[in-house]
Structure formats: C-alpha cells, structure tokens
Amino acid sequence: MDIPHPTQRLRLRPVTPEDAPFILELLTSKSWLENIGDxxxxxxxxxxxxxxxxLLPAYNTPGCGPMLCTLKSDGTIIGNxxxxxxxxxxxxxxxxxxxxxxxxxxxAHEASISNMAYxxxxxxxxxxxxxxxxxxxxxxxxSKLGFERERELIQLPGDDExxxxxxxxx
Numbered sequence: 645m646d647i648p649h650p651t652q653r654l655r656l657r658p659v660t661p662e663d664a665p666f667i668l669e670l671l672t673s674k675s676w677l678e679n680i681g682d683x684x685x686x687x688x689x690x691x692x693x694x695x696x697x698x699l700l701p702a703y704n705t706p707g708c709g710p711m712l713c714t715l716k717s718d719g720t721i722i723g724n725x726x727x728x729x730x731x732x733x734x735x736x737x738x739x740x741x742x743x744x745x746x747x748x749x750x751x752a753h754e755a756s757i758s759n760m761a762y763x764x765x766x767x768x769x770x771x772x773x774x775x776x777x778x779x780x781x782x783x784x785x786x787s788k789l790g791f792e793r794e795r796e797l798i799q800l801p802g803d804d805e806x807x808x809x810x811x812x813x814x
Contacts, residue, residue: 707766
C-alpha cells in the first residue's frame with residue numbers, strides 16, 4: 645500500500661494492531677469522547693479489536709482508511725486523518741482526530757492537506773465531512789480546507805446525534 649506524502653513536520657502511515665496503545669489513548673481522550681463519542685474502547689484488547697474490525701477493512705477501498713500522523717522528529721504518533729465509507733453517506737467521509745497536546749499547532753491542517761491529496765490521487769473527486777454543530781475547531785479547520793456546509797443537521801443510521809454535513813470538491 646502506498647501512503648500520503650510526508651509533510652514538513654509529519655509522516656503519515658497506515659494503522660497496525662501494534663498501534664493499540666495510541667488508539668486506546670485517542671479514543672478515550674476528552675475531545676474524542678465529547679466530539680465523536682464512546683466507541684466502547686476501554687482496554688488494549690478493545691483497541692486491538694477496534695483496529696482489526698473497524699479500521700483495517702477501510703483500506704480495502706483505494707485512498708481510504710486511517711493514516712496515523714507521526715512527528716518526523718521522533719516518531720511520536722499524535723493523531724490521525726482518514727477517508728471512510730459510512731452508512732448513510734453517498735460519498736466518502738473525511739475526518740481527523742489529534743491528541744489534545746497537539747491541538748492548535750497546525751498539525752491537523754498539515755496532515756489533512758496531505759491525506760486529501762492522497763485521496764484525490766486515488767480517484768476521489770469529492771469528500772464529505774461530518775461534525776457536531778458545537779465542534780467549532782473542526783468546523784473552522786474544515787472551512788480552511790475548503791469544505792462547505794451542505795446541510796445543517798443530518799443523522800446517520802443508528803446514531804442519535806445531529807451532525808453538520810460539509811462537502812469538498814476537487
């Protein structure tokens with residue numbers, strides 16, 4: 645599998661089961677729980693299962709799947725960006741999540757540009773993004789990346805949360 649081009653400060657790579665400690669930390673972080681929700685990942689075994697069952701299958705679609713973002717300086721994993729097929733959406737969904745210690749430093753923007761270019765190189769001409777209407781940092785970054793609000797509030801199948809739907813086109 646090829647990977648997105650590195651950025652000035654980051655390398656992006658696919659997730660592996662060995663990344664369970666990071667996935668556990670990310671999915672139990674305050675910002676993940678507040679803005680994305682509890683995915684039932686509370687132990688390293690849960691994290692390995694989440695990677696195997698939820699994340700790895702996304703790579704079956706070219707240009708899709710999570711890409712872990714690691715610092716070039718020391719290899720620390722600080723977040724992820726990714727393109728996913730989601731039930732209820734007719735176009736792949738783009739998302740990102742970073743550990744709080746790395747918020748507000750431009751890492752998500754830098755990684756997102758690389759990952760979006762990777763998706764385009766694999767034939768994706770448009771992407772959707774969904775977020776809570778109260779998640780101002782994500783809405784701001786998505787706007788900066790060129791996403792435009794498509795509809796105010798939608799609900800995905802099996803989810804009670806109302807989400808803002810945004811679209812980006814090449």
